[in-house]
Amino acid sequence: MSVPLRIEIMQRETIKPSSPTPPDLRSLKLFVLDQFMPISHITLVLLYPSNGNDTDHLDKAKETSLRLKTLLSEALTLFYPFAGRLKHNSSIECDDHGTEYIEARIHCILSDILRKPETEVLKQLLPAAISDAVITTKDSQLLVQASFFDCGGVAIGVGLSHKIADAATLASFIKCWAAAARCSSTEVITSPVFMGASIFPQMDLPIPMLPVDLIQGQSVLKRFVFEGPKITALRAKAISASVPNPTRVESVTALIWKCAMSASRSNLGVPRKAVLSLDVNIRKRLVPALPDNYGGNYVSSISARMEDHDDLELQGIVSRIRKDLTEFGDHYTKITQGVIFR
Incomplete structure (x- = not known):
């Protein structure tokens, strides 16, 4: 084209x-x-x-x-x-x-x-x-x-x-x-x-309104297509005692992160710490949960970390993502219940 x-x-x-x-x-x-x-x-x-x-x-x-x-x-x-x-x-x-x-x-x-x-x-x-x-x-x-x-x-x-x-x-x-x-x-x-x-009151602070200014540099953009049966098989491989029901997003994200970390270690010759930033919809993680029709920016992000000595098995990576997602939900539940913002 x-x-x-x-x-x-x-x-x-x-x-x-x-x-x-x-x-x-x-x-x-x-x-x-x-x-x-x-x-x-x-x-x-x-x-x-x-x-x-x-x-x-x-x-x-x-x-x-x-x-x-x-x-x-x-x-x-x-x-x-x-x-x-x-x-x-x-x-x-x-x-x-x-x-x-x-x-x-x-x-x-x-x-x-x-x-x-x-x-x-x-x-x-x-x-x-x-x-x-x-x-x-x-x-x-x-x-x-x-x-x-x-x-x-x-x-x-x-x-x-x-x-x-x-x-x-x-x-x-x-x-x-x-x-x-x-x-x-x-x-x-x-x-x-x-x-x-x-739910999340306004902050009376001078918050600057700035346009997004992305850092320009060398990068590679790729498109991956996962068919339904392949995702089902991937979810089965990601099952563990700590995460008996991995979601599609957790499974696919863990696979991509695993491949990226493996490639990094192969290129550098040594293990390296890695951080995954993942946007999360807050609506379903509040207590009580909010309906999907609540308009606005109910989104934040988690930063899951893998240390240089961590094993790169798929189940372990999924467990790490699930742990951070759970802690994320607990954090925002405390906010809405007035534990953090009073």
């Missing part, structure tokens, strides 16, 4: 909620985990190949784009903070400012991208505004780009401000948007809940 893609931006417009946000919901206070999030976007690209039956792709694109915008407007009524604006790293003014919607034409065949997905190619399917060098508090919190391919395929790129949402919140929004598109009379759309400040 060639880089860059031949992309033609057809239009940009602002999509507002289909119903105005009620006065009592016009200001949403950020909670402490929101405040510490950097100015960046959580991104997602959804790819939909053509069904092969449509021949007039241009008319179909217009129809699809109109429907996407209509349903997006409806979804924003529930996810009203996504149409607001950030104010002083302390709140979201839910003023129905709207979200930026971009319609684009891509002059290639979607199957060329799907045959061997490349990160640099997929990045070009994200909303064009995400690539802007400066992101200000006046920018839309949610950005959407609908890209229509010559073959009739569609890519929907989404960027959501990390100041107001984590990946789980983005997933809830996508599910809501998709459920509206399916028009199912039996499917129940769960409304989001935004009340994180009552």
Whole structure:
């Protein structure tokens, strides 16, 4: 697949909620985990190949784009903070400012991208505004780009401000948007809940709002595909007395970490300490647990460590990850019960 893609931006417009946000919901206070999030976007690209039956792709694109915008407007009524604006790293003014919607034409065949997905190619399917060098508090919190391919395929790129949402919140929004598109009379759309400040109160400290500034250096990006049966077999190998029920994430993460540590030891000729940083959804680890529809940044990370003398067996690595996850949950339970923050 060639880089860059031949992309033609057809239009940009602002999509507002289909119903105005009620006065009592016009200001949403950020909670402490929101405040510490950097100015960046959580991104997602959804790819939909053509069904092969449509021949007039241009008319179909217009129809699809109109429907996407209509349903997006409806979804924003529930996810009203996504149409607001950030104010002083302390709140979201839910003023129905709207979200930026971009319609684009891509002059290639979607199957060329799907045959061997490349990160640099997929990045070009994200909303064009995400690539802007400066992101200000006046920018839309949610950005959407609908890209229509010559073959009739569609890519929907989404960027959501990390100041107001984590990946789980983005997933809830996508599910809501998709459920509206399916028009199912039996499917129940769960409304989001935004009340994180009552659980993790705001900190009255000068927390700087800085964009993400990643360290530039030599690195290698690889994509690994694990099929279902292989993951099942891997989980069976990871079972031990301390972890009789390893999860898929624990098993796959342990395997990748094991291979990385083995490669490091082989290259250096000596064992070496290793640290694994793993993002964790806090919702299910609190007591009581929070529902998935709680919007905001309920995410933190663990730093699992392996010493230079530790054995690199899969079961031992899974046990290390599980131990740190358990301690992580205990820590946040104490926070919400007022043991740490009073």
